């Protein structure tokens with residue numbers, strides 16, 4: 324008879340955009356992880372593990388119910404199937420959390436699904452579904468299929484009370500959707516306005532008529548002696564975090580600011596374009612917003628926006644009732660304090676447990692402040708946690724943190740962003756980071772030393788070293 328063990332996906336994934344994308348990322352991760360393993364075969368429609376009873380992972384995630392095999396008996400033991408099950412289960416938990424249910428008949432644990440249903444699902448791996456073109460608008464509105472196949476514009480430019488024009492969603496949009504990707508009309512180094520103006524005149528003369536018209540159609544909060552630099556000051560977005568070069572765009576520059584944005588703007592330095600991705604689900608009719616500021620309490624944000632862009636912010640975060648605004652300001656202060664503490668290299672070296680604990684606290688506060696969708700701030704936080712771990716040679720946790728940073732970056736910036744790609748490569752090879760072991764060996768682990776049999780809460784406790 325033998326003993327079976329494995330894990331189930333409960334509930335099964337849907338055919339919706341988000342589940343498909345998550346499963347696609349998971350499959351890419353597995354392919355990369357096992358690319359040098361001769362027991363792992365990539366078939367046209369699934370990955371086959373030539374161990375035990377040859378468990379499989381399909382490319383269509385909604386078909387997947389179970390990954391399992393007999394783990395007793397000579398073949399199972401010599402082929403190392405249990406090791407595959409444990410490793411893949413750990414990686415699946417990172418992607419799908421508590422949806423992954425581990426079971427082992429040796430410990431009197433059993434899978435959720437009936438074996439007949441499981442066998443039927445595995446048979447269906449061979450037959451890819453027909454491409455599912457939705458037949459009703461309702462399906463699009465529910466976000467069940469890739470919107471880009473339809474070529475329906477995701478937004479329109481409309482008047483927004485009190486803010487001039489802005490972008491408004493024409494459909495329900497899921498988190499991670501690329502809303503816009505644009506090359507700048509012009510790029511220019513930040514300078515005093517009197518120096519900027521003649522440079523802009525030269526640049527404008529060199530532009531096509533159509534581009535000139537697009538530039539001149541943009542809003543100007545600083546009219547007067549230097550009209551062109553007024554347009555730049557109102558609209559330019561830095562080409563990369565902290566850059567002194569700003570880009571001006573024909574459509575991106577119609578996106579208004581919010582201190583609790585639903586989209587993220589990112590300069591892709593390889594492609595030299597700006598991308599805008601939804602960082603939370605956006606409802607039909609909702610305004611699409613990005614953040615122009617660097618955070619901080621509401622008064623500091625207002626001052627920065629007035630000084631840098633010439634407006635008083637009326638976003639939902641700044642117009643909260645007084646008691647909610649005070650609570651938000653307190654969280655923002657905490658965010659700044661924790662951010663500074665985490666970035667302190669001496670503390671990272673001498674008190675890494677405390678630094679990692681601060682990462683965990685910051686994660687919780689960011690989730691509260693940004694309604695569970697803190698966007699790229701969390702990618703930075705995971706990268707900080709990565710650096711703490713790798714500086715003390717903990718490759719197992721560093722790899723998980725890099726993978727989490729990678730997943731957030733995919734949502735905020737897309738797969739082709741250089742920062743996303745760097746996180747992906749660090750997830751596979753954390754020891755390639757220049758800080759590997761620079762502080763100590765005291766947390767030394769290998770990338771494979773992941774704990775077994777933990778649920779999501781226990782896994783996070785292990786990850787942030789909060790077990791004791």
Ligand SMILES: C[S@@+](CC[C@H](N)C(=O)[O-])C[C@H]1O[C@@H](n2cnc3c(N)ncnc32)[C@H](O)[C@@H]1O
Pocket residue numbers: 485486487488489541542544557558576577578579580581632633634635636637638
């Ligand atoms: C880059 S433009 C955005 C598009 C602009 N609304 C338009 O009509 O062209 C920035 C300007 O939009 C307005 N704006 C953007 N976000 C705002 C906000 N949160 N509150 C008030 N006004 C805002 C301000 O006038 C700001 O200077």
